[in-house]
Amino acid sequence: MSDPAPTSRPDVFAPWNDPNQRPLIQFQNVTKRFGDFTAIDDLTVDIYAREFFALLGPSGCGKTTLMRMLAGFETPTEGYILLDGQDIGPVPPNKRAVNMMFQSYALFPHLTVAENIAFGLKRDNLPKDQIAARVDEMLRLVQLQKFAARKPHQISGGQRQRVALARSLAKAPKLLLLDEPLGALDKKLRTDTQFELMEIQEKTGTTFVIVTHDQEEAMTVASRVAVMDHGKMIQVDTPDRIYETPKSVYVADFIGDVNLVEGVATSHQKDGKVQIHWAEGKEPIIGTPMQPIADGTRCTFAIRPEKVHISKEHPEGKTNIMQGKIIDIAYLGNLSTYHVQIPTGEIFKAQSANTRRIERRKFTWEDNVWLWWSETAGVVLTE
Amino acid sequence: MNPRKALLILVPYLWLLALFLVPFLIVLKISLSDVALSIPPYTPTLDLSAGWAGFRDFLSELDFENYVFLSEDSLYWKSYLSSLKIALISTFLTLLVGYPVAYGMANAPDEWRPTLMMLVILPFWTSFLIRVYAWMGILSNEGFLNQFLLWTGLISEPLTILNTNTAVYIGIVYTYLPFMILPIYATLEKLDASLLEAAEDLGCTRAGAFWLVTLPLSRPGMIAGCFLVFIPALGEFVIPSLLGGSDTLMIGKVLWEEFFSNRDWPVASAVAVVLLAILIVPIILFQRQQQRQQEAEQ
Ligand SMILES: Nc1ncnc2c1ncn2[C@@H]1O[C@H](COP(=O)(O)OP(=O)(O)OP(=O)(O)O)[C@@H](O)[C@H]1O
Ligand SMILES: [Mg+2]
Numbered sequence: 001m002s003d004p005a006p007t008s009r010p011d012v013f014a015p016w017n018d019p020n021q022r023p024l025i026q027f028q029n030v031t032k033r034f035g036d037f038t039a040i041d042d043l044t045v046d047i048y049a050r051e052f053f054a055l056l057g058p059s060g061c062g063k064t065t066l067m068r069m070l071a072g073f074e075t076p077t078e079g080y081i082l083l084d085g086q087d088i089g090p091v092p093p094n095k096r097a098v099n100m101m102f103q104s105y106a107l108f109p110h111l112t113v114a115e116n117i118a119f120g121l122k123r124d125n126l127p128k129d130q131i132a133a134r135v136d137e138m139l140r141l142v143q144l145q146k147f148a149a150r151k152p153h154q155i156s157g158g159q160r161q162r163v164a165l166a167r168s169l170a171k172a173p174k175l176l177l178l179d180e181p182l183g184a185l186d187k188k189l190r191t192d193t194q195f196e197l198m199e200i201q202e203k204t205g206t207t208f209v210i211v212t213h214d215q216e217e218a219m220t221v222a223s224r225v226a227v228m229d230h231g232k233m234i235q236v237d238t239p240d241r242i243y244e245t246p247k248s249v250y251v252a253d254f255i256g257d258v259n260l261v262e263g264v265a266t267s268h269q270k271d272g273k274v275q276i277h278w279a280e281g282k283e284p285i286i287g288t289p290m291q292p293i294a295d296g297t298r299c300t301f302a303i304r305p306e307k308v309h310i311s312k313e314h315p316e317g318k319t320n321i322m323q324g325k326i327i328d329i330a331y332l333g334n335l336s337t338y339h340v341q342i343p344t345g346e347i348f349k350a351q352s353a354n355t356r357r358i359e360r361r362k363f364t365w366e367d368n369v370w371l372w373w374s375e376t377a378g379v380v381l382t383e
Numbered sequence: 384m385n386p387r388k389a390l391l392i393l394v395p396y397l398w399l400l401a402l403f404l405v406p407f408l409i410v411l412k413i414s415l416s417d418v419a420l421s422i423p424p425y426t427p428t429l430d431l432s433a434g435w436a437g438f439r440d441f442l443s444e445l446d447f448e449n450y451v452f453l454s455e456d457s458l459y460w461k462s463y464l465s466s467l468k469i470a471l472i473s474t475f476l477t478l479l480v481g482y483p484v485a486y487g488m489a490n491a492p493d494e495w496r497p498t499l500m501m502l503v504i505l506p507f508w509t510s511f512l513i514r515v516y517a518w519m520g521i522l523s524n525e526g527f528l529n530q531f532l533l534w535t536g537l538i539s540e541p542l543t544i545l546n547t548n549t550a551v552y553i554g555i556v557y558t559y560l561p562f563m564i565l566p567i568y569a570t571l572e573k574l575d576a577s578l579l580e581a582a583e584d585l586g587c588t589r590a591g592a593f594w595l596v597t598l599p600l601s602r603p604g605m606i607a608g609c610f611l612v613f614i615p616a617l618g619e620f621v622i623p624s625l626l627g628g629s630d631t632l633m634i635g636k637v638l639w640e641e642f643f644s645n646r647d648w649p650v651a652s653a654v655a656v657v658l659l660a661i662l663i664v665p666i667i668l669f670q671r672q673q674q675r676q677q678e679a680e681q
Contacts, residue, residue, distance in 0.1 A: 073580050093583040094591075106581035110599045119595075120585030153679065171585065 013223060014238075015048040022085065024049040024175065024207055025070065030079035032065055032231075039065045041231035042079070052201055052208045054218040054239075056254070057228030063211040064103055065231075067177045070209065071100040083175070094123075101168035103179040103211070105160050107152040113163050114139065114148040120171045138166040141196060158184045165193070169200065178210040182217065190214075194221050215255055219243065227251045243304075245290060248383035252302040257337070259308065259348050261285060261301045265293050265380065273375055276301050279344055286319050289380040303378030305337055308350035311370050312362060318372040324348065326367045338363060340371055407659070414652035415445035425648050449653035458637070459654065463661065465632040469548065469623075470616040473555035477612045478605060480556055481563030485604070486597075488564070489571035500568075503561050515554060515625050522550050522626070546628035554622040559615065563608035570604030571597070603676045610669040618658055634658055 015021040023046035032040035039062045047053045055063045068074045069081060072093035080087050088096060099120065107116050117138050121131045139145045142162035147155055152163065161184045168176060181197075182190045198221055201208055212218050218225050219239040226236045227250070235242060235251045246252035249260065263278030268286055274293060275284035278301070287301050315321060327347070328339035337351045350371055363369060419426040427444040430437050453459045488499045506514060521527045522545040529541040544550050574597065582592035620635030627633070634654065641651035 071580075071584055093580070094586050094588055098584075100581075100584050102577055102581060104575070104577055106575065106577040108578060108581070108596060119582070123586030123591070151679075167581075167585070 013050070015051070016046065016224065021048055023047060024051075024084060025209075026080075026082040026085075028080045028082065030069070030076045030081060032062075032069060032074060033077045039231055040069070040076075043231065043233060044079075045226065045233055045236060047207065047209065049207050050201070050205050052198070052210065052221050052223045054222035054225045055209065055211045055228060056213075056215065056218050056225055058254075059213075061228045062231040063228060064179055066228075067100060067179055067209065067211065070175070070177055071098055072096050097174040098177060099168045099171055099173040099175075100177040101164050101179060101181050105152075105164040107160060107163055107167070109152050112149050112151055113144060113155065116152070116163055117167050117170050119167065124171070134170060138170050141169070141200075142166045142193075158186070158189070161185060162193075172204055173206065175207045175209070178208060180211050180213065183213065190217070191220075197221060225255075227254055229254075245379055246302070246381070249300050249302065249381050250383075252379070252381060257305050257349060257351075259303050259305065261346070263299065263301065265289070265297050265299045266295050274299075274380060276380065279346075282344065283321075285378075286375045287378050287380045288376045289382075293380065293382060297382060300381045301378055302381055303373055305349040305351035306335075307377040308348060308371050308373050310338055310340070310350040310352055310363065311372075312367070314370055315372045319375050321370060321372045322348065323368065323370055326363055326365055326369060329363070329365065338369070340369060342371075410652045410655055412445070413648050414449055414650075414656050415447065416649045417444075417448070418647050418649055423648070424646055449649050450657075452650060453653055453657065459634075459657075462632045462634045462637045463657070466617055466619075466634040467661075469551060469555070469631075469633060470613050470619075473552050473559075473616055474609050474613040476552055477556045477559055477563045478609060481560055481608060482567055482601075482605070484560075485564045485567035485571055488568050489574070503564050507561070511558065512621065514558070515621060518550070518554055518557065518626060519545060522553065545626065546631075548627065548631055550626035550628075551623050551631055551633075554626045555612075555616050555619060558622065559612040562611040566607035566611065567601055567604040570601045574600055603672070606672050607669070610665055610672075614662055614665055614669075617662060 015023075025047040027043050027045045030040055030043045031038065041062075043066075055066065057063055065074060069076055072088070072091060075089055080089065082088065083096070083098075108119065111119065114135050117135045118131050121134055126134075135148075136145075139148055142165060144155075144159060144162055144166070147159060152160055155163070161181065165178070165181050168178070178197075182193055185193060194217060197208070200206065208221075210218075210221065222239055224236055225239050225242045226233045227242065228234065229250060235247050237245075242251065242255055246255065252258050253260065261276065261278045263276040263285070265274040265276055266284075267273075268275045272292060273286055273288050275286055276299065277284045285301050289299075293299065309315070314323075322340075322342050324340040324342040326338050327341045330337040330339070331354075334354060335351055336354055337349055340348050340350060342348065348371055413425055416425040416427060418424060427441050429441050433440070484503075488496060488503075491499055519526075523529075524541045524543060524545070526545070528544070529538075532538045533541065544553075578596050578600070579592045582596045583589070587595060618635045618638075619633060620639050623631045623633040623636050624639070627636070638651055638654045638658070641647050641654060645651075
């Protein structure tokens, strides 16, 4: 991750912690099978009004299927989906206050950009001038005013994606489902649109469920992130918690860059810290587990590269010190990631900010360096 | 242009020249000649041995008499109009029957489609004439249809269908149905199902999505189908002669009678040339439409 996880807003928005809040969407033990293939596996989750809920997971894990069930194109094989406390199973898609932006865009090829955006508004029989005004507003939002009269095949992929986004936003639905809405946009436009989305969300109070393959995007926009795998939600948490305190190796590994070290835990002193014996004849790593763990448990120590310090001199008075040689440097502009091989062969990644110009950098290939990190910098995972 | 490319282009042009332009010029020439009791039954004939002077004589004997005759005898333009009317109505009827069939095929489970496609094409495996004769057996006063209707008690007197325009419509719709179904099916099959989902998601009912999305997107198929039915139906000869009555007026039938009953080749040729002139319009429109669609798909 090149950007740190954003700090939460001043007025903390966390309805999931408030037992008095009623969720907008409830998945209750929802299973979806296609033939004998299980796409969604006994999934239970609550999503609250005004949330920006991001689904993250590898290809084929069931993100689109989940969205399609919310939109009404698939019915759960088992379980219930409640919207505002009501089972939406029998409600057809056109009667749901839900709009979806399709992963394939699904723009109408015979209609112009403006007609595509107006399509949903016309179905509501709004007066003409109102529709025109709204279409204009949407075109401005996605910066496509100049292309209003073009047909979808006459614009670029990224422009098509923006039309699809504008079309789904036009009706200002209660729940908006975005299936990879920004994947085809360049970085700058993507960031702009992300902020637009967040602004729309603040203004209209719409609830967003968004699928993304871009972790940074999930981190930037989401109130909560659900990491999915094989039709299950492995962890549902705020972006900073997902990043800082993943509950399993899968999540730690899936989100961002991480160093993973397997070992056996033994307790250390009395302050709840543990020693992780990870290689014969090596100093154990000292870490702080979130829950107490029993002696002899197999566990994985996970630490983000930016929490690993790197220096040329032996750090005095620090814990978790290792020596190694730089075998690779990944230059990311504002940051550099150093791949450091320690004598037993393992490779650790350490990241540091590039505050100086390239020729004045401290480290280069083949340099012998020291790595160290504090006792609370990493997490100890048992799953 | 390199020789290879020139050769590649030359082949289709030679093909068109030999199979279309030359026969057309012969027919055009006959239409400008006069009837004669000879073999071939018209005059003049081109005698190349007479040289340049002979050719000039030959040209001077050609005239537009037959075309003037066509315009004076109301039989001809009535036949043209009636053919147009019958072709238009039967094209429309074919569309009405063909669209639902194509729609059903496109929405059938994948494993059924090859079979359904077979069923549509199957009639082509028997002779067209035999199939039209079969309709005579079905539609005649003692035919299967009347027998069936009498048996169900829906009618007490046999209906007269054979030898009326109704029988001609039935025959044309039946014969040309596959030409309507196949292009429509091709467009419907390509139709992205997520477009219908998007329409429903934006508030359309199923029927609304059909009307606003499916129908406009299958228009190219409908247009192609209509042309493929209309063009041959306009000059249709076998169906009106076998199923139509004495009052069924179609230009194909008139043409046939001029050629074979009257043995008036020049007038028959003139009829054919005018028919071609009428057909050129829809054919050009059809080409344009196909081209536009190809451009749109790129
Ligand atoms: N109609 C269907 N019939 C059979 N299997 C399906 C169907 N739709 C989805 N699947 C399967 O369900 C699984 C989940 O699909 P889904 O489209 O939800 O994945 P996804 O998480 O959106 O993936 P991606 O990130 O690639 O879009 C996949 O393995 C897919 O093959
Ligand atoms: Mg998907």
